[in-house]
Amino acid sequence: MKIFSLEQVDSTNTLALELAANGSGHGTVIWAKNQTGGRGQQGRIFASPLGGLYFSLLLQPDLAATELPLVTLAAGVGCCLFIERYCDLEVNLKWPNDLYCRQYKLGGILTETTPVSPNRTVMAVVGVGVNINTSPEDFPGEIRALATSVYAETGKRHSLKNCLSSMVEEIMQQVRVLEQDRDKLLARWNEHDYCKGKTIRWNTGRRCITGIGRGLMDDGRYSLEDQSGKMHAILAGHLQPVP
Ligand code: BTN
Numbered sequence: 001m002k003i004f005s006l007e008q009v010d011s012t013n014t015l016a017l018e019l020a021a022n023g024s025g026h027g028t029v030i031w032a033k034n035q036t037g038g039r040g041q042q043g044r045i046f047a048s049p050l051g052g053l054y055f056s057l058l059l060q061p062d063l064a065a066t067e068l069p070l071v072t073l074a075a076g077v078g079c080c081l082f083i084e085r086y087c088d089l090e091v092n093l094k095w096p097n098d099l100y101c102r103q104y105k106l107g108g109i110l111t112e113t114t115p116v117s118p119n120r121t122v123m124a125v126v127g128v129g130v131n132i133n134t135s136p137e138d139f140p141g142e143i144r145a146l147a148t149s150v151y152a153e154t155g156k157r158h159s160l161k162n163c164l165s166s167m168v169e170e171i172m173q174q175v176r177v178l179e180q181d182r183d184k185l186l187a188r189w190n191e192h193d194y195c196k197g198k199t200i201r202w203n204t205g206r207r208c209i210t211g212i213g214r215g216l217m218d219d220g221r222y223s224l225e226d227q228s229g230k231m232h233a234i235l236a237g238h239l240q241p242v243p
Contacts, residue, residue, distance in 0.1 A: 001027050001168055002024075003029045004028070004030050005031045006033070007032070007034075008032060008033065008034050008036060009030070010035060011038055011127075012031065012032050012055055012127060013039055013056045013125055013127035014039070015030050016028070016030045016056035016057075016127070019058070020058055020114050020116055021116065023117075025060065026058060026059055026060040026123075027058065027172070028057075028058040029056070029057050029168055030056045031053075031055040032055070034054070035054050038054065039110060039127070040110060041096075041097075041108065042238065046108065046129050047143060048129060049134055049138040049139065050138070051131075051132065051133040051138060052107075052129060052131050052133070052134050052149070053132045053160050053167070054128070055168070056128070057172075058124070059123070059125075059172070059175060060121065060122075060123050060124070061124060061179060063178070065122060067182070069096075070178055070185070070186075070220045071126065072096055072097045072111040073096065073178075073185065073186070073216075074175045074185055075097065075111065075126045076096070076192070077185060077189050078170040078172075078174035078175075079091070080092070080093060080099065080192045081188075086166060087132075089153055089154055091192065092194035093193060094239060094241075095239055097110075099130065100194045101148050101153055102148070103241070105146055105147050106130060107130035107131055108128075109126065109127065109128050110127040111124055111125065111126050111127070112125045112127070128167070130150075130163075130167075131147060131148065131149035131150065131151075132149060132150045132151065132158055132160060133149065133157045133158065133160070134149040135151065135152065136148070136152055182218075186216055186218065186220075189216055193213070193215055194241070196213050196215045197212065198213050198241050199212060200212070200240060200241050201239070201242050202237055202238070202239055209232060210226065210227065211226035211232070212225045214231070221235050222234040222239065224239075
């Protein structure tokens with residue numbers, strides 16, 4: 001594991017994509033104490049105040065191109081297992097890769113890919129942001145009521161450096177599980193499914209469908225049963241539990 005640590009950067013994912021294009025390899029980690037332009041899924045901004053853990057991990061997994069979307073699921077499992085063991089806090093996953101503690105967002109994962117030379121194989125950049133020592137007042141007003149942190153939940157602060165190396169190890173371990181036994185990895189993800197059995201709204205960007213979360217499918221898509229009993233296989237978009 002080779003770790004580049006920075007006080008501040010716009011986005012560790014953006015920097016990691018540049019490093020991957022310039023030859024940095026599997027296991028390289030970019031860690032920043034805070035980000036001025038943290039990026040979330042679907043082009044959203046990811047607020048990254050001091051106290052959170054923000055890093056990007058370069059991975060070149062031994063997987064077919066069609067299986068690459070599963071890397072993000074493996075990373076989510078790795079983050080959950082780490083936080084549960086190390087911080088003694090129960091965490092769930094909202095498909096595809098939001099970390100939830102109770103009904104509050106604890107973190108998120110943004111995986112991006114880029115082809116790399118010499119044979120244009122694909123490198124995955126797994127970007128992880130977890131609210132570890134952050135306090136609610138550190139977040140901008142509009143997300144303050146929706147977010148939580150390990151510190152807010154447990155009253156304990158943790159060394160970000162220790163969290164970083166152990167979380168990276170756990171993510172790499174779960175990616176190895178995915179490479180060797182996809183069903184095992186998917187079963188671990190299912191054990192942490194936040195939406196299963198809940199009423200959820202799926203926003204495709206063009207329309208909203210409300211139904212019951214029915215869990216992960218074998219290919220990593222998420223299944224939703226709508227009010228007429230029709231099943232939908234979700235590949236993209238945003239899931240929102242309905243209170
Ligand atoms: C989301 O919740 O939508 C995903 C958030 C991913 C945030 C992490 S923080 C480290 C890395 N750098 C970024 O710009 N984004 C990811």
